[in-house]
Amino acid sequence: MSASVRLQVNGQPVDVPDGATVAAAVAHWTLHFRTSVSGEARAPLCGMGVCFECRVRIDGVAHQRACMTPARDGMQVDSHD
């Protein structure tokens, strides 16, 4: 349970515990996950994959729900596309 994984969020390294989500990793650097259609910064609301406010780009794939995605070593995550 003490193991951790290292990933990159907007080019910055972040370590999170094994079992943590990409959402947790992003939150270490920023609460600006996505930009809404009218230009507002948004962050996760529901935490369970329903609201889609936590969408980020993971390893080049856009619109991934950060709260549903386990953090893995070497992942490249980009928020506020």
Add this chain to the structure above:
Amino acid sequence: MTERYDVLVVGAGPAGLAAAGTAAAHGARVGLLDAQPRAGGQVWRHDVRKNAPRAAREAIAALHGVTLLAQHSVIASEDGALRVEIPQGSTLLTYGALVLATGARELLLPFPGWTLPGVSGAGGLQALTKQGWPVAGKRVVVAGSGPLLLAAAATLRAHGAKLVGIHEQASAESVHAFARQLLHWPARATQAALLRAKLAGVPYRFGSVVRQAHGEDALRLVEIDGAHGTSLVDCDLLAVGYGLVPNVELAQLLGCALDHGHPHPHVQVDELLRTSVPAILAAGEACGIGGLAVARIEGAIAGHMAAGHQDDARALLPERDRARRFGALLARHFAPGARVHALATPQTLICRCEDVPLGALDGYADARDAKLATRCGMGACQGRICGTALAELGRFPRGAGRPPLFPARLATLAGLALSSSDASRSST
């Protein structure tokens, strides 16, 4: 690719785990799928800081002969099979019997400032925190309604958050009446006492509502309307949720009748949890909010039924009926009041996907008209947030969903189109 199961269970929370374990114990070949990476559902969600509760570990350990299909998200239904998206692509699952244990989501209601980063659901922040969201040292206000607020607050505190206060919208009279009823539910009373002990020193206010969240790019402070007037409270995070609503989207897609007798529909089932569609059962929160005990018993009932053991299912009914009465008690004492329904102003965004303010919906009498004219409910969440909120506010019921159940990759949708055109060819 097509996989076949005697019994397929959708949702690996307490109800689904019980259903899968029970059906497998009768010798059925069982698949248990969940969109999340781990079993446990919401209430038993994995916590990176500590071991799962014993009941959860036991339920997961008891899954002999069950194939756990994690990160499987149901997208559509195709002639008695489910089209499921997985990280590697998509798959088609067929079944002899299907158990819908799709659980519940949080009731999230609009108020000025609710779109600011730093504002989340109460169960929402609890879920995020369990999976590593950094809350240590953060000042958190917990608000909304129901016992979930205490459970969320306890998790937050265990992860190092500084709890500024817990604000329950229900009146002191209502909460105290509920507490008196707890005497009839010793296990629940013990659980509540343990939670209160974990939250020693944290103010717990009744008749208290967060009216507004303030901040530029992120939350800075909240305005609270309490029993003694209005106050401004500095905080880093606000966790606010108004209870739970059943997830009925898959049931609806499969043609199962819903009970619309509430602001939020639930799956209609008979005494033995059969839906209106043959070979499809439903259990737990999807059939109406009842809590953990209901979910576990109904899961077992559905598991017996799915495996064809009606007598075993029937033997559990008295226990189920008693557990269901607790759910009714919760609904009665914690239902959001008129003050909560009046929080959103015409400028408050109601549809967070398409940024549609509440005022833009004036004059529309149903979800479809509103959607066509304003795009409200047309975004990625497919109206799960705004449609549910509008139903709660008494505007109009949520519109019927359509496939895909969740936004899906093009390849998944192509698989869907391919197999349905195959089906239409073979039927002509």
